[in-house]
Amino acid sequence: xxxxxxxxxxxxxxxxxxxxxxxxxxxxxxxxxxxxxxxxxxxxxxxxxxxxxxxxxxxxxxxxxxxxxxxxxxxxxxxxxxxxxxxxxxxxxxxxxxxxxxxxxxxxxxxxxxxxxxxxxxxxxxxxxxxxxxxx
Amino acid sequence: xxxxxxxxxxxxxxxxxxxxxxxxxxxxxxxxxxxxxxxxxxxxxxxxxxxxxxxxxxxxxxxxxxxxxxxxxxxxxxxxxxxxxxxxxxxxxxxxxxxxxxxxxxxxxxxxxxxxxxxxxxxxxxxxxxxxxxxx
Amino acid sequence: xxxxxxxxxxxxxxxxxxxxxxxxxxxxxxxxxxxxxxxxxxxxxxxxxxxxxxxxxxxxxxxxxxxxxxxxxxxxxxxxxxxxxxxxxxxxxxxxxxxxxxxxxxxxxxxxxxxxxxxxxxxxxxxxxxxxxxxx
Amino acid sequence: xxxxxxxxxxxxxxxxxxxxxxxxxxxxxxxxxxxxxxxxxxxxxxxxxxxxxxxxxxxxxxxxxxxxxxxxxxxxxxxxxxxxxxxxxxxxxxxxxxxxxxxxxxxxxxxxxxxxxxxxxxxxxxxxxxxxxxxx
Numbered sequence: 001x002x003x004x005x006x007x008x009x010x011x012x013x014x015x016x017x018x019x020x021x022x023x024x025x026x027x028x029x030x031x032x033x034x035x036x037x038x039x040x041x042x043x044x045x046x047x048x049x050x051x052x053x054x055x056x057x058x059x060x061x062x063x064x065x066x067x068x069x070x071x072x073x074x075x076x077x078x079x080x081x082x083x084x085x086x087x088x089x090x091x092x093x094x095x096x097x098x099x100x101x102x103x104x105x106x107x108x109x110x111x112x113x114x115x116x117x118x119x120x121x122x123x124x125x126x127x128x129x130x131x132x133x134x135x136x
Numbered sequence: 137x138x139x140x141x142x143x144x145x146x147x148x149x150x151x152x153x154x155x156x157x158x159x160x161x162x163x164x165x166x167x168x169x170x171x172x173x174x175x176x177x178x179x180x181x182x183x184x185x186x187x188x189x190x191x192x193x194x195x196x197x198x199x200x201x202x203x204x205x206x207x208x209x210x211x212x213x214x215x216x217x218x219x220x221x222x223x224x225x226x227x228x229x230x231x232x233x234x235x236x237x238x239x240x241x242x243x244x245x246x247x248x249x250x251x252x253x254x255x256x257x258x259x260x261x262x263x264x265x266x267x268x269x270x271x272x
Numbered sequence: 273x274x275x276x277x278x279x280x281x282x283x284x285x286x287x288x289x290x291x292x293x294x295x296x297x298x299x300x301x302x303x304x305x306x307x308x309x310x311x312x313x314x315x316x317x318x319x320x321x322x323x324x325x326x327x328x329x330x331x332x333x334x335x336x337x338x339x340x341x342x343x344x345x346x347x348x349x350x351x352x353x354x355x356x357x358x359x360x361x362x363x364x365x366x367x368x369x370x371x372x373x374x375x376x377x378x379x380x381x382x383x384x385x386x387x388x389x390x391x392x393x394x395x396x397x398x399x400x401x402x403x404x405x406x407x408x
Numbered sequence: 409x410x411x412x413x414x415x416x417x418x419x420x421x422x423x424x425x426x427x428x429x430x431x432x433x434x435x436x437x438x439x440x441x442x443x444x445x446x447x448x449x450x451x452x453x454x455x456x457x458x459x460x461x462x463x464x465x466x467x468x469x470x471x472x473x474x475x476x477x478x479x480x481x482x483x484x485x486x487x488x489x490x491x492x493x494x495x496x497x498x499x500x501x502x503x504x505x506x507x508x509x510x511x512x513x514x515x516x517x518x519x520x521x522x523x524x525x526x527x528x529x530x531x532x533x534x535x536x537x538x539x540x541x542x543x544x
Contacts, residue, residue: 052324082354084246086239103222110220188460218490358511375494382492
């Protein structure tokens with residue numbers, strides 16, 4: 001069971017990362033779901049969500065899942081992120097990201113994230129992400 | 137439903153890649169499971185399965201899943217493979233790999249593969265793999 | 273020798289991607305250097321350049337290098353981008369990115385990008401990126 | 409300057425990894441070059457060097473470069489390896505791999521490796537690799 005509630009994590013994100021507008025949807029065993037409402041500033045020419053926005057959402061999804069497992073660790077940092085762009089995201093749908101943690105070690109955590117334009121069956125992107133966890 | 141049976145793909149592997157000893161366990165919608173029996177030649181010092189063996193099994197799992205979707209395409213080639221090593225594999229257990237295809241386009245296919253030492257709950261490695269599919 | 277001048281590519285970027293503020297510094301044989309001036313909107317808490325900004329700069333560096341090699345191809349799209357975060361970027365320095373193309377095929381191009389906080393010897397991040405090139 | 413000579417590292421590899429046939433060619437500041445002589449057991453159908461062989465050579469190149477920087481650390485392990493296959497390797501040429509370390513931290517080291525069929529100008533594959541370094 002996650003150590004923290006989604007409200008605790010949402011509150012932590014608001015305080016520590018005031019610029020993020022990602023919403024924590026749910027926490028579950030070794031995973032999390034987050035949502036990014038899409039507006040014009042997230043789009044690129046051609047009417048699609050930009051790659052850096054997808055990366056940012058995936059990174060937050062991973063961070064939320066990790067905080068749910070190990071508690072508030074503000075200094076955890078992304079060391080590697082690999083993203084595959086699979087399909088063109090819809091311009092007028094939220095991005096919903098599901099993270100599943102693959103490993104939570106003492107020093108490294110690895111997770112994968114599938115990103116969807118809400119309401120579509122197939123993912124728009126897939127991310128694998130590694131976080132370094134600071135020594136206590 | 138896969139285009140080919142597991143027996144057809146196993147037979148193709150035996151003919152085209154006679155050196156592989158990977159066994160096709162099952163095919164399913166956009167996915168496949170394969171098995172590698174482990175013997176001394178797959179191990180490295182410390183009594184664990186070597187990284188290149190895990191990579192090779194993941195690559196075959198992806199290839200099998202892809203053939204199941206698009207039929208026999210001998211010239212499909214791996215263009216990118218990214219592997220995260222998560223836990224030390226057991227020296228005396230088979231490696232079982234589950235591939236799920238994330239995208240099968242006309243020119244590129246992307247899949248992810250989770251690798252397990254048989255009987256363990258947590259994966260020993262996770263792979264994301266891209267294949268280029270030749271033009272007809 | 274690049275097919276296009278840096279002015280031609282800068283002009284194309286301004287027209288097609290009006291929101292980007294990346295500056296094309298130089299084009300060379302199978303490579304390019306670009307610069308991102310950093311201001312508050314590129315920073316995250318802790319006073320460092322955010323990961324998605326680094327990703328965006330690397331992606332533009334790769335695109336510029338590719339356009340220099342193959343000419344204006346508006347529909348080339350990123351299919352995979354893998355970033356390693358190596359050191360904390362300075363909050364008050366420009367980000368300078370050097371891209372070197374590793375392969376320019378008919379259908380795929382692969383490049384690597386080293387990103388620096390200007391004036392520092394060691395890279396803040398390293399990216400490997402694949403673009404799919406549309407069929408003519 | 410590397411902490412160890414290439415003879416010291418070659419001797420360590422022979423003792424600890426007796427099955428490897430990789431030859432340490434040179435060590436330099438934050439880098440190393442290694443060579444794999446290719447014979448039939450490294451080839452796959454179509455007369456080309458197999459992907460897992462390329463991965464294994466890149467992994468050793470990274471390990472050698474790392475040992476040159478930090479001394480003999482037998483427990484350093486690969487945590488992530490991402491390989492792009494760029495061109496078909498020649499069946500009858502050695503594989504030569506050049507590793508350049510991008511970061512050597514206390515806990516993680518990251519390097520990139522370019523692999524060549526000897527005598528060709530363009531790389532056959534490119535690898536980015538992360539090692540975890542055990543705490544002392």
